[in-house]
Amino acid sequence: MKITLEHLTKRFPNRNKKIKEDVIAASDLTFEIPDGKLIGLLGPSGCGKSTTLNLISGLETPTEGRIYFGDNDVTDVPPENRGVGLVFQNYALYPHLTVEDNIAFPLGNLRGKDKLTKEQMHERALEAAKLVQIDTLMERKPNELSGGQQQRVAIARALVKMPSVLLLDEPLSNLDARLRLQTREELSRIQHETGITTIFVTHDQEEAMSISDMIVVMKEGVIHQIGKPQEVYDHPDNLFVAKFLGTPPINVFEGSVKDGKVYIGDEAILDAPEGASAPADNASAASGRKVYVGIRPEGFIPDKNGPLSVTLNKIEVMGRDTSIVAEHPAFIGTTIRSIIPSEDLTDVSGPTVRFRVKPGKVHLFDRETEKTI
């Protein structure tokens, strides 16, 4: 089902009663989630992504704005009538019920013409269990399962009632690193098999990038960018998005644009793109337009004649790649980190290393608005 959010805003009264101002958890969210896609809601903790999820599920009602499932306005429809499946961060499995009873629990709520017999419930539960590959554990209690298995039970419970939308709140955060990789493939497979519109919330950009058809980057209740993961990575709309996506993170320098060139310090590292220079009437035209220069770690190419020179700190060899850690006075933060494929590594030795940069891996941001230029 297609989901549309229109100017969705959620305000909470401040917990600290002395502060009169409301906390704005979600501010004027407007976007459309196409049918049958896997969407990642991404942002640092407290950015309002969980609130957004709760608004879609109906557990919370928006202060302003509307939510549409397909063409229907569901803003004031209670959660049980929305036909959503919800998987909680800590799974919320009922500890006193077996796996089967947990999965079948939503089916027991059906009444009237939808009411199922015991056999039908068993069948449906088994079907859902098979889908997430836990059909051999049906008699266990949740506390006898590993974290990954509990997660699958929770997904099965959400899927068993065949929801039109599946919502997952930080589905992988309670799993260890190895399980996380495995489960995220699993999630992607289940979504493809069922074709259910799926929205999941995460603070882990790698997780969101790897499986989502589309990501929504949020911060402080505001959407910063929406798009396909690779597009967002390659063309971030602003400094926050650029910094938030990618490990190791993007390297940000204070720089300027002058006479069609991008400068870091006194070194012109690149030709500036069209229209990057400050407007002609700008007072600071002489000294150039002040910008942030963001360079992805993979955007550095060691070159003895390269324009950017940095002070070498150390070299970390990580097998396939080598990471060069360095410092530069205009750099924001402590150390610059660049990733170079090990086979491309020419002789690098201190105290200074020179780089040239790949144009596609360099992003310019206005110093004041932090918007991409």
Add this chain to the structure above:
Amino acid sequence: MKQKNYKGWLYLLPAIIFLGVFMVYPLIDVIIYSFEEGYSFVTQKSTGTGLYNFQYVLHDTYFVQALRNTFIIVIITVPVSTGLALLISLALSSIKPLRNAFQTIYFLPYVTNTLAVGLVFMVLFKKTEYTDGMVNLLIHLFGGSSVDFIDGPYWAKMFVMCLYTVWIVLPFKILILTSALASVKEDYYKAARVDGTRPSRIFYKITLPMISPMIFYLVITGFIGAFKAYSDEVALFGTDLNSAGMNTMVGYVYDMLYGNSGGYPSFASAAALILFAVVFTITCINLMVSKNKIHY
């Protein structure tokens, strides 16, 4: 090292002395008393040993009455108070505004002197030559005829007794149950809501199983407490409970020991041991049942 050993005992010494004198010794002594026949405070001598004290107590009409009263109080007040406390706690946990105020009010009886408030209950229910009392006024209002709940028929006295007991024990149970309800994670309810679970099903399938350990704890402590009922009775009916026909097992023990009917520590001991045996048995049964019923 040696000095250490000695020091550890030193810290325990006061507790051990007090417990020894006022708990361990009396425990042994009460058993001895109960088997000593014809013991008298004055002569400090007994005429022999045997089971006569137990026989006497079990055949004493006052004891049988006390036993009956105690059982009635237990059987009525424990389920009623636990059920009512559960209802109130459920109501409390599903509201937000005024919740603290209600909680404070409901807890008030816990911190009041039961003997003092017992007097208020007595005044409310008692019939005097001046007035029929507050409660009888209400009964009139609904077309009934007045009853003296304090000096009147047995059922009326038992009714006030149970009412007062429930009033007294409710705060503790409400407190325990509201905190038990609060400890059930919100996510379970959210999950159930998203699944469209009916409130009754949420209650029976989620809430009740999750708080069942606490309910059993309350039932067990409730049984023990109700079996030891005494001062609430005194508050309503005065110290001469036997003539009011409202004595309890504990009251019987004290009456045998002290007061107008007192001076028989052997009978008192035998009665106390019978009480202990009853409480112990019921508690064991309770524990066995709860083991079977609590699943996690």
Add this chain to the structure above:
Amino acid sequence: MDKQTIITSPTAQDYRRMEIIAQRRRIIKNVLLYTFLVLCALAVLFPFYWMILTSFKTQGAYNAEEIPKFYTLAPTLQNYKVAFTAVPLARYFLNTLVFTLITTAAMMVVIVLAAFGFARMNFPGKNLVFSLFLSLMMIPNELVIITNYVTITSWNMRNTFAGLILPSITSVFYIYLLKENFEQIPEELYKAAKVDGTSDFKYLLRVMVPISKPTLVTITILKVIECWNSYVWPRLITDDKNYYLVSNGIQEIRQNGFGRDNIPAMMAAVVVISVPLVILFLVFRNKIMEGVSRGGTKG
């Protein structure tokens, strides 16, 4: 599972109806809830209201009311005067205060020492002693009170504070509660103190007690409530009015207090006796409720 959902997509009209039903349910539910809670609150508060109200009515007015009135137009403090003059209410009060303070203080000393002994000291036989302690928790007071009565009588301590206080100075349960609390304090602190040459006793006073203050306060409050309301033991051990506690005093007033049926004076006495604990409760509300849910028993 199918690619498409089985639930037939509801129409806008269906959604509208769901919305209205849900809203109506919410309102009905809230009305029922609050009605129930208010009724229960009235049942709890009514006796308090009645005792305060009656305590301000004159005896004449009270007795003249064949149908009791829910208000009084001529409140009087006369009853309070009677309560303090006709019976030694102030004396009962003072006795209870002395009894409560000494008992609680003495008990705190005994249980802090014992809990420390169990929690931090090592000596042979500790586990055995502790098991014995725990098994004592099952022994009801009613069982040992008989011999204690005999003991105190034979020590000629009837109608003395010593007789009242001595048997209530230990509590196995509180020792247990406190020991658990002490054990949660990291052992490293103890070791560090040992290295610095702090004596065990000093460590107990300077480190353990301050850290465990919340639990100690809780236990103190619970014990104070218990002392203030204790009735059975004082009744057995005192028959001299000069040593009555408030509970016994109330009982005495009820039996042969202010002359025939001076109910308003009686209620005044009840108000006076109830007030200290109610104030204590209102001040330490959270502490008390938290403490009772952790370690209280009654009911």
